[in-house]
Amino acid sequence: MTDHSFSPQDALVALMITVSASDATIRTSELLTIQSIVNHLPIFAGFDEDRLEGIAQTVFDLLEEEDGLDAIIGLIKESVPDTHYETAYALACDVAAADGKVFQTELELLREIRYEFEIDPLHAAAIERGSRARHLTL
Template identity: 65%
Template sequence: MTLDTATLSPQDALVAIMIAISMSDENVRTAELVAIEQAVNYLPIFAGYDVDRIKKVSQITTDLFEEEDGLDALFGMIRAALPEHLYETAYAFACDVAAADGALYQPELRLLEEIRYELKIDRLHAAAIERGARARHLTN
């Protein structure tokens, strides 16, 4: 599968969103990788998902991050693959991965803002999703 012919399944699109938010600050942390792994291994949306595809989706995401308009292309692929009723799910996964290491960095916040815009997430719904992620990842 090349970048030009890459087609993502809805689950691939969710994985791509999680990988993108993890890569956004150029420092992929173990806690973020664990959050991605746990989501894929335990959540019903990924039932039957071929985990070997994660590497391929990761490579596509990495390649797109290196291109000038790669983020736009990534969002185009994600919107093409993801049914609209899963847009908030994608945002929730992005928030969970961003919050997994206990800190939000400026590049992550900017990408979350871009995800909200690209997936047309209502600000009130986004705030609720963000609050849920924050609550799930508090340490003390």
């Protein structure tokens, strides 16, 4: 993955990893959420899980660069059809909510994703509320 080209599925995984890494701590609950999403959602049918490590390394390498986050978002926008931007945002929200807390850095990243993907504010609120509801604990 040294050429930084992503399939649409790779890009969605990269987005989830980016959200997980955004607060400088990748939590087990976030990794389990990513694994569960990749294993169960139809959008990942046929995805080669052996690619996860390489995608994660690409994300980590890019995040070390000065404009790395912009590069990651650019790669995701190039790879994911705009018809699937809301799906991408929903996956990002699920990872952010996975540990029961959404940290300021995650909120800022979600705001950036909403802006870059031109997610309608009402749709974004509904997606966020759904993620929050799915990740509540008793």
